[in-house]
Amino acid sequence: MSKLGKITRRSFLGFAALAAGGVAIGYYFYQKPHANPLDARKAEGDAVFNPYVTISKEGAITIITPRAEMGQGTQTTLAALVAEELEVSLDQIKVEHGPASAAYYNSAMFMEGGPFAAFDTSLLAESARETMGVAAKFLGVQVTGGSSAMIDAFQKMREAGAAARTILVQAAAVQWDVAPEGLKAENGVITNPQSGESVRYAEVAALAAELTPPSDIKLKSPRDWKLLGKSQPRVELREKVTGAPIYGIDVELPEMLYATVRMSPRFGAAVKTHDPAPALQIRGVEKVIPLSSRYGHGLAVIATNTWAAFKGADAIKVVWEEAEYPADTEGMRRRFMAALNQDASFSLGGSGDPAGVLSQTPEDRRLEVTYEVPFLAHATMEPMNATAQWRGETLEIWCPNQTPTMVRHVCASHFGIEGENIIVNTTHLGGGFGRRLEVDYALYAAIVAKETDGRPVKVTWTREEDTRHDAYRPMAVARYRGALTEQGNLSAVDVDVAVPPLFKKVVGRLFPGVPLAGPDKLLLEGAYDQPTTIENRRYAAHEVDLPIPIGFWRSVGNSYNGFFHESFIDEAAHKAGKDPLAFRLTMMNDEEHAPAKGVLRKVAEISEWGSPLSAGKGRGIAHTISFGTWVAQVVQVDVSDGYVTIEKVWCVADPGLVLDPANFKAQLISGAIFGLSQALGQEITFSNGEVEQSNFFDFDAMRMHQTPVFHIELLENSPHMGGAGEPGTPPAPAALANAIFAATGKRIRTMPLSKEIDFT
Secondary structure (H helix, E strand, O other), rough: OOOOOOOOOHHHHHHHHHHHHHOOHHHHHHHHOOOOOHHHHHHOOEEEEOEEEEOOOOOOEEEEEEOOOOOHHHHHHHHHHHHHHHHHHHHEEEEEEEOHHHHHHHHHHOOOOOOOOOOOOOHHHHHHHHHHHHHHHHHHHOOOOOOHHHHHHHHHHHHHHHHHHHHHHHHHHHHHOHHHHHOEEEEEEEEEOOOOOEEEEHHHHHHHHHOOOOOOOOOOHHHHOOOOOOOOOOOOOOHHHHOOOEEEHHHHOOOOOEEEEEEEEOOOOEEEEOOOOOOOOOOOEEEEEEEEEOOOOEEEEOOOOOOHHHHHHHHHHHEEEOOOOOOOOOHHHHHHHHHHOOOOOEEEOOOOOOHHHHHHOOOHHEEEEEEEOOOOOOOOOEEEOOEEEEEEEEEEEOOOOOHHHHHHHHHHHHOOOOHHEEEEEEEEEOOOHHHHOOHHHHHHHHHHOOOOOOEEEEEEEEHHHHHHHOOOOOOEEEEEEEOOOOOOOEEEEEEEEOOOOOHHHHHHHHHOOOOOOOOHHHHOOOOOOOOOOOOOEEEEEOOOOOOOOOOOOOOOOOOHHHHHHHHHHHHHHHHOOOHHHHHHOOOOOOOOHHHHHHHHHHHHHHHHHOOOOOOEEEEEEEEEEEOOEEEEEEEEOOOOOOOOOEEEEEEEOOOOOOOOOHHHHHHHHHHHHHHHHHOOOEOOOEEEEEOOOOOOOOOOOHHHHHHHEEEEEEEEOOOOOOOOOOOOOOOOHHHHHHHHHHHHHHOEOOHHHHHOOEEE
């Protein structure tokens, strides 16, 4: 069994004890590094310096970037972190994702898992982060998510490059019998200014790999950076432009078979009866097998080509069991609305007496509103796929994934084998957005491969199967109540959010039977952890436990709470008769709120907030801090022709430190488009217990003709480094809804906004 499967609640409590003083497990074991996975796979003559840097005997420098490249540019910036300190340019290196290994654990993602705002630097919050950082090392989860790749890598990958450079210089010094302090490394060459001698890294790599780097690695000052802080060409650009086979769906192996799956359209339900005969009559179809796992039940069709597998899956005559949840969306909605009036599961970030203040505030200074958002699919451009091959008791998998160690763990757990017997090859991802944090597609491929007599099999999902079997962004309903003072300031806010228990669902799939304790902050993030100084406040979650698979969707809880929270702040401002920008600024009175004020004032400046607009136009503003990055957005719309045209978006972000400006700006634009796409019509609805949507025609994204002009500005005033991939998403829907209100006077509180207004 994979070691991850053996982590228990007691073990986790042990991690806390370790962080407090090394009592439970021992400081030595915490300090001991994970084994370098590159040692086991190096070719003869290769020099391996650490888990991130190798130099082949031919002189090729390879940098391992152990986070998934799914279009966000992470490989380029991660490689730049190493290359900067190694003193090489990006065109002198090769970049690989690397193997599944605990050596590449992501501590930054875990450290922000506690129920604390990103700007909370209290002793309790910092102690919790330290504890979670320790736990991350013991869990050893290699994962791309939480906009954490750069934050996690910033120190360790620069140190890896600096350590390799240091011992390469030491090796040259040994070869020349001189002191290393007088030597210079630049562009992969070490020179001796005194003698004029020079040597390429490759020429001393073998000797250098035998040396031990010093414990006090000195890193370059930012003022000396050549790559970091500047926009770099993408390292995978040539492969994408030339159509190189870099994605999971491109994998081709000798003697390969092809397959697809047809899973139960009712979640949790099994096959009642099925007749495979019609499928087996289709030319190319070789076998129909049952599929059953922690992810669901269904059938797989194995064929000599993918099209035959698709046709065979369609041809199977199957009757499914009934669903054990409300059959349609309206039935689910009623359950969510009812949950708002039941006792809360937990609350976060509360203070004062909001209920008392509300009861004593005159009705004309109170407001109560309800917001709703639907389930949403990830809708990645590349549908789910994986290739698997069994060689005796060894399983090899090729797939686009965000967490290779979880692919290994889940497959090991299912088959009852050791994780060391599973090789995971991570390809580029044709979109992820959190969907490929799940590993159902990889597990299905491994199960199917058991039926192919050792031949590799590529399992490709149809677009319809993908859309109807996602781990969805959860449906959520929120009730906001607020009280205003005579001066028009918020004196109290009382928030109830009805939403499924997200972390419980995800952990239940990955680690069945492992108990969880404590509040799931994901349900309320984007609300309780925002920079607002309100004396009386309460944020409560009401868990609605439906057996619908939900998962991490770009910006997670911030994606819906950002819409709720910033829509409500806008409504409160208008009820108070105040400008929405000024209203926000007056509530940001704590010292740690300074970055929020900075991005709001900057976005007001570049958008000319408050300047006159022609008839039919309107601007809306919103601000959210998520994943450590403060983001303010202004959206401008035109409704003069009866349709909403999103004309412009101004976006200002402050992540504290920008490593690649062009990449960061691209991610903000991408995130905003992802957020705006929901408003234009995205929703997952149910009928007869089944998802109704099936493809891009009924679950579409914003198209090019609908995309606004973006103006992006980046600030670096925040004291902490934030992420890039997700923070652009949360403010966008609220800023759009607020802009529509400014232009039309129509307040829309239910997503998608297209239910109540038409877009171009």
